[in-house]
Amino acid sequence: xxxxxxxxxxxxxxxxxxxxxxxxxxxxxxxxxxxxxxxxxxxxxxxxxxxxxxxxxxxxxxxxxxxxxxxxxxxxxxxxxxxxxxxxxxxxxxxxxxxxxxxxxxxxxxxxxxxxxxxxxxxxxxxxxxxxxxxxxxxxxxxxxxxxxxxxxxxx
Amino acid sequence: xxxxxxxxxxxxxxxxxxxxxxxxxxxxxxxxxxxxxxxxxxxxxxxxxxxxxxxxxxxxxxxxxxxxxxxxxxxxxxxxxxxxxxxxxxxxxxxxxxxxxxxxxxxxxxxxxxxxxxxxxxxxxxxxxxxxxxxxxxxxxxxxxxxxxxxxxxxxxxxxxxxxxxxxxxxxxxxxxxxxxxxxxxxxxxxxxxxxxxxxxxxxxxxxxxxxxxxxxxxxxxxxxxxxxxxxxxxxxxxxxxxxxxxxxxxxxxxxxxxxxxxxxxxxxxxxxxxxxxxxxxxxxxxxxxxxxxxxxxxxxxxxxxxxxxxxxxxxxxxxxxxxxxxxxxxxxxxxxxxxxxxxxxxxxxxxxxxxxxxxxxxxxxxxxxxxxxxxxxxxxxxxxxxxxxxxxxxxxxxxxxxxxxxxxxxxxxxxxxxxxxxxxxxxxxxxxxxxxxxxxxxxxxxxxxxxxxxxxxxxxxxxxxxxxxxxxxxxxxxxxxxxxxxxxxxxxxxxxxxxxxxxxxxxxxxxxxxxxxxxxxxxxxxxxxxxxxxxxxxxxxxxxxxxxxxxxxxxxxxxxxxxxxxxxxxxxxxxxxxxxxxxxxxxxxxxxxxxxxxxxxxxxxxxxxxxxxxxxxxxxxxxxxxxxxxxxxxxxxxxxx
Numbered sequence: 001x002x003x004x005x006x007x008x009x010x011x012x013x014x015x016x017x018x019x020x021x022x023x024x025x026x027x028x029x030x031x032x033x034x035x036x037x038x039x040x041x042x043x044x045x046x047x048x049x050x051x052x053x054x055x056x057x058x059x060x061x062x063x064x065x066x067x068x069x070x071x072x073x074x075x076x077x078x079x080x081x082x083x084x085x086x087x088x089x090x091x092x093x094x095x096x097x098x099x100x101x102x103x104x105x106x107x108x109x110x111x112x113x114x115x116x117x118x119x120x121x122x123x124x125x126x127x128x129x130x131x132x133x134x135x136x137x138x139x140x141x142x143x144x145x146x147x148x149x150x151x152x153x154x155x156x
Numbered sequence: 157x158x159x160x161x162x163x164x165x166x167x168x169x170x171x172x173x174x175x176x177x178x179x180x181x182x183x184x185x186x187x188x189x190x191x192x193x194x195x196x197x198x199x200x201x202x203x204x205x206x207x208x209x210x211x212x213x214x215x216x217x218x219x220x221x222x223x224x225x226x227x228x229x230x231x232x233x234x235x236x237x238x239x240x241x242x243x244x245x246x247x248x249x250x251x252x253x254x255x256x257x258x259x260x261x262x263x264x265x266x267x268x269x270x271x272x273x274x275x276x277x278x279x280x281x282x283x284x285x286x287x288x289x290x291x292x293x294x295x296x297x298x299x300x301x302x303x304x305x306x307x308x309x310x311x312x313x314x315x316x317x318x319x320x321x322x323x324x325x326x327x328x329x330x331x332x333x334x335x336x337x338x339x340x341x342x343x344x345x346x347x348x349x350x351x352x353x354x355x356x357x358x359x360x361x362x363x364x365x366x367x368x369x370x371x372x373x374x375x376x377x378x379x380x381x382x383x384x385x386x387x388x389x390x391x392x393x394x395x396x397x398x399x400x401x402x403x404x405x406x407x408x409x410x411x412x413x414x415x416x417x418x419x420x421x422x423x424x425x426x427x428x429x430x431x432x433x434x435x436x437x438x439x440x441x442x443x444x445x446x447x448x449x450x451x452x453x454x455x456x457x458x459x460x461x462x463x464x465x466x467x468x469x470x471x472x473x474x475x476x477x478x479x480x481x482x483x484x485x486x487x488x489x490x491x492x493x494x495x496x497x498x499x500x501x502x503x504x505x506x507x508x509x510x511x512x513x514x515x516x517x518x519x520x521x522x523x524x525x526x527x528x529x530x531x532x533x534x535x536x537x538x539x540x541x542x543x544x545x546x547x548x549x550x551x552x553x554x555x556x557x558x559x560x561x562x563x564x565x566x567x568x569x570x571x572x573x574x575x576x577x578x579x580x581x582x583x584x585x586x587x588x589x590x591x592x593x594x595x596x597x598x599x600x601x602x603x604x605x606x607x608x609x610x611x612x613x614x615x616x617x618x619x620x621x622x623x624x625x626x627x628x629x630x631x632x633x634x635x636x637x638x639x640x641x642x643x644x645x646x647x648x649x650x651x652x653x654x655x656x657x658x659x660x661x662x663x664x665x666x667x668x669x670x671x672x673x674x675x676x677x678x679x680x681x682x683x684x685x686x687x688x689x690x691x692x693x694x695x696x697x698x699x700x701x702x703x704x705x706x707x708x709x710x711x712x713x714x715x716x717x718x719x720x721x722x723x724x725x726x727x728x729x730x731x732x733x734x735x736x737x738x739x740x741x742x743x744x745x746x747x748x749x750x751x752x753x754x755x756x757x758x759x760x761x762x763x764x765x766x767x768x769x770x771x772x773x774x775x776x777x778x779x780x781x782x783x784x785x786x787x788x789x790x791x792x793x794x795x796x797x798x
Contacts, residue, residue, distance in 0.1 A: 011500075026520055026549055030527075033545035037538035055540060072670055072748075072757055091668045092748030092757045095720075095729045106542075132538050 035106065039136030040078055040085040041143075043109065050109050053118070056085065057104040057133040065099060078103070078115075080133070082140040089117040096122040102133040159224050162212035163303035165205045166253070169260065170293040172202035176263070176286030180279035192275065195282040196267045202289065203264035206257045213253060213302055214244045223309040226250060226302045232313035234696040234724065235321070242326035243316040248450060248466075249302035251329055255446070256292050258330070258337045262366075263289065266341060271362050280348035281341070288340050291473045299466045318697070318723040318730045324384035332377030332404060336442040338370025339407055342414060343439030343481075346432040350484050355428045355492035360421035363435070365784050367418060371411040372777035378404050379773035387733050392666065392744045392761045394769060397546040402525040403445030406518055410438040413514040415780075416507050424504065424569060429485075429493035430511070436485060440478045441518070447474055448525075499571040506564045513557045520549045547661075551606075558613035558654070561647065562588075562620035566627070580627075584619035591615040600663060601680070610658025618651040642783025649775025656768025665762040668748065672755045679762045682743060683707040688754060689720075689747070697723040697730075702756065704734060704745045718747045718758075742766050 037055045038048040048054055058078035064086075065076040072091050076099075077084040087105055097103060097120060107117035121130075176198040183191025213226075217240045222228040230250070231243045245254040263285040270278040296302070319325070345363045349355045381401065386394045395401060414434040420427045447470040498504040524541040531537045566580050592612035596603060621644045628640055665679050673688035687703040700720040706713045716734030723730065736743040741764045748757030 022516070022552075025552070026523070029545050029548040030523065030541065033542045033548070035540050035542055037540070053542075067751060069752060070670070072668055092746075092759055095731055135538075 037104075037132045039080045039140065041080055041083040041136070041140050043085050043115065044083045044113075048109060053106060053108055055104055055106050055132075056087070056115055057102065057130055057136060058085070059102050059133070059137070060097070060099050062099045075114075078105070080136040080140040082143070085113070085115055087115045087117050087120075089120050091120075093120055094122040102130050104130050104132065158212055159216055159221065159303040159305065162209045162216070163301065165209035165212070166256075166293060166296060166301075166303075169202050169205040169209065169256070170290065170297065172198050172205060173286050173289040173293055176202060177283050177290055178286075180283040184276050184279060192279045195279045198286070199260075199263045199267035199282055202286075203257075203260040206253075206260040210244070210253055210257045213250060214241055216303075217241065217244050220313070222311070222313050223305050224302075225304045225306045228306060228310050228313045230314070230316050232315040235316055236695065238323070238326065239316055239321045242320070245329050246316050246320045249296070249300045249304075251333075252292065252296050252300050252450070253302050254330065255333055255337060256289065256296060258333045259285065259289050259292060259340060262338055262341055266344075266366070271365075272358060273362055277348050277352060277359065280351055281344045284344035284347045285340060288344070288477070291477070295466075295469050295473065299469055315696075315723065318721065318728065319388060321723075322384060322388050324380055324388065328377060328380040328384055331373050331380055335370050335372075335374025335377050335411075336404075336407065336445065338366065338373060339411060339435075339438045339442050341366040341370065342411075342435040346435035347481060347484065349428075349432060349492055350488045353488060353491040355421070355432075357422055357425045360418050360428075360431065364415060364418040364422055367411060367415055367435075367438075368780045368784055371408070371415060372780045374404070374408050374411060375773050375777040375780070378408060379770045379777075383770050386766070387735060389731075391731075391746065391759065392664075392733070392763060394660070394766060397524070397543045399525045399529075400445075400449050402521050403441075403448045406521060406525075407438050407441040407445060409514050409518045409521070410434055410441055413511045414438050417511060420504060420507055424496060426494055426496040426498075426504070427508070429489040430508075432489060432492070433485060434511075436478070436481045440474070440481070441522075443470070443474045443477060447471055448529075496570075498569070501567075501572045501574050501577070503564065503567040503569045503572070506560050506567055510557055510560050510564065513553055513560075517550060517553050517557075520553070521546065524549075554654070555609065555613060558617055561650075562616045565620050565624035565644075565647075581620060581623070584616065584623045587619045588612055588615035591619075600659070604662050607658055607662050610654060610662075614651040614655040614658070617654070618648045621647040621651075638785040639783050642779045642781070642785070644779070645782060646776045646779030649772045649777075649779055651772070652768050652775055653772030656765045656770075656772060659765035660763055660769065663764045664766075667760045669758055669760060670751055670755055671758045672753065677758075677760060679760060681709050682713070682762065683710075684745065684758075684760050686756070686758060689750070689756060692719075694721075697721045699732075700747065700750075702734075702745075702747050702758070704758070706736060706743055714743075716743070716745045718745045720747045720749075737767060739767055739771075740764065 035053055035055050036049075037057060040056065040058045042048060043056055048056075056078060058080045061077040061079050061084055064084075065074065067074050073088065074090070074093065075086060075088045077086050079085070087107075089105065089107075094103075101122055103120060103122045105115065105117035105121070106119040107115055110116050176195060179191045179194040179198065183189065183194070216224050216227050217231050218237065220227070220231065220233050220240075222231075226247070226249045230247050231240055235243065243250075245251040263282060266278070266285065267282060273281075342363055345359075345366070349359070378401075381404065382394045385396065385401075386392060414431065417427050417431040417434055421431045447467065450466055450470060524545050528539050528541060531539060562581065562584065563577055566577060589612065592608050592615055595611055596607050600607060625640060625644045667677065667679060669677050671677060671686035673686060676683050676685045678684070683706070685705040685707065687705060689700050689702045692699045692701050698721070702718050702720075704716045704718065706716060714736045716736060718734035719732040721730040721732055722728075731746050733744055733746040735745075741762060744759075744761035744763055746759040746761075748759060750756055
């Protein structure tokens with residue numbers, strides 16, 4: 001092999017290694033930061049992971065929002081219209097958070113089946129329902145074939 | 157009657173677009189110069205009719221014509237005049253009309269300022285722009301007519317989303333669209349080159365001017381959006397890796413790469429096919445951005461509309477445009493590309509490497525943005541990719557990008573010697589190291605390896621750019637050319653933004669606290685005293701206005717008045733932050749919600765260097781445009797911006 005060819009070969013090998021390492025790292029980062037969405041029914045049935053963050057969505061159940069007296073701790077129930085799950089959050093809730101509104105929370109399940117949220121998202125449109133939430137409500141209602149489907153009440 | 161004229165003029169605009177798309181192409185094919193010459197008047201006519209049509213929509217807003225559905229949905233009588241005007245592009249239909257108008261404007265400009273391009277090239281470029289215009293005008297007429305009437309005319313409109321009642325957001329969409337749509341010119345240029353099968357060096361310079369102007373608008377548009385999100389969404393974040401933000405970043409990254417390969421094509425006459433591919437890609441990403449924002453496939457603060465027909469239309473348009481372009485590219489790009497030898501150590505290699513890094517950045521952002529959408533569309537899973545992914549991936553890509561950028565200025569075309577570069581660049585390298593290690597010790601509260609790295613990169617870019625400026629004129633006799641000075645300014649702007657990002661990301665302090673009136677909370681040397689909340693009545697909203705006195709080292713510094721607003725026309729509340737802005741730091745106070753008694757949840761933030769992010773963007777845009785100015789007397793230079 002001529003020196004020039006050898007040099008080129010090293011260069012190509014170097015490039016290939018760099019690209020493989022980069023791809024590996026990107027996929028690694030991607031996998032670690034992927035967050036799946038689970039409906040409240042799925043969470044209650046144990047389908048959601050317990051060791052990593054995920055997103056949960058549903059309607060805030062009327063009368064369940066409780067604020068602590070001396071801190072920013074708040075708890076409320078979310079439901080896909082069939083199964084409620086309790087969510088805890090410490091911090092400021094978004095402007096559009098209110099009872100009956102469809103919201104999404106990011107966080108982890110604790111040992112007691114309570115979802116501890118790091119972030120609560122409500123969209124900046126009062127009539128807007130996160131598509132994930134709308135979808136999970138529809139699914140939950142279809143699963144309950146014996147009961148007539150009730151229209152989701154997400155109006156203010 | 158007037159809205160119908162607006163609607164009719166859109167149709168007339170479409171007719172002009174069809175003439176524009178067809179006549180020059182047929183003319184070139186049949187060698188008929190009369191047909192070719194039709195392109196220019198068609199471009200002018202198209203622009204005039206879209207302009208009048210757009211002004212009619214603005215007029216409908218200013219006179220509160222609620223018989224127009226779009227006006228009734230997005231305005232009301234109480235809205236201040238400036239926001240009535242900006243409401244024109246505040247939602248889907250009007251913003252598409254603005255898109256079409258801006259496209260017609262760029263087309264008009266190309267028809268007038270065609271430089272030294274041969275007539276048939278200009279005709280082809282105008283024709284391609286005409287095709288794009290037909291697509292968008294049909295989209296407006298079929299799915300999104302802003303002039304649609306209501307049979308039951310409401311007495312009052314629903315009003316503009318309060319989030320959009322803000323000067324930053326009044327000008328953000330036009331800026332962004334100027335950028336998005338401006339990339340259509342580079343795209344049309346690429347297609348024209350492929351059709352003609354010839355790519356002269358002087359043409360690359362022509363294309364570069366248009367691309368840089370579009371890029372400068374895009375830069376400002378993105379920065380405005382970030383700035384708006386920072387103070388208006390209320391929570392002090394400046395970039396969320398939200399899919400819609402990403403959608404504007406993707407074409408920006410590729411346009412940045414494109415400007416640099418156009419430089420190579422203009423001064424070295426090589427890399428043509430890569431340049432053309434980037435031009436196609438940049439516009440394809442603009443269209444993708446439009447699709448993501450306007451189709452409602454996204455869960456995002458921007459996704460106000462959702463109508464599947466619209467999404468399908470744009471998707472088909474996107475597939476057709478990209479598909480045809482890539483077919484043409486694969487069939488004909490070999491005709492226009494010339495390979496000229498260059499050594500491993502050369503300006504070509506450095507520019508090309510950074511191009512590859514930019515494309516890799518684009519690919520990783522694209523992956524994180526559309527992978528969840530694709531999985532969802534296929535019904536496989538619902539997932540989202542968090543900001544940590546983007547941060548983790550962008551960091552290791554930015555480091556080599558910044559390193560190479562510094563070498564790029566001083567390097568020579570074709571062949572350079574690493575030793576020569578190192579000899580030349582020791583001064584900026586040492587200066588950058590000094591800044592990166594000493595500045596944190598003196599100014600920053602605690603040591604952070606990432607902060608040192610970020611500062612090192614920024615300082616290296618800035619110093620090597622300045623060094624280049626000085627070296628080109630060693631005795632200061634000749635004034636540096638605008639091209640060099642502008643390019644240096646743009647790269648310093650990037651360094652400024654990078655510094656802002658680094659320091660804000662690492663040293664920001666954010667506290668959500670419960671405060672009773674009279675209670676204080678301290679962050680570093682700043683103490684925030686909450687004085688309680690009073691109710692105020694304004695033109696079109698009610699405000700709960702808090703008062704927070706800020707003390708610095710015990711002395712009163714300023715008073716901030718964060719607000720919680722409820723707009724009369726809508727029930728949704730809005731957070732208006734109180735901000736004390738300085739170049740070195742922002743103090744940011746936002747009201748959360750009322751708790752028991754007189755206590756409120758309050759967010760207090762200390763954001764060092766956050767202004768640098770936007771300041772740097774302004775420098776980038778200004779520098780880019782300055783670099784286009786050529787002094788008449790100066791001999792044409794082969795030098796390009798690095």
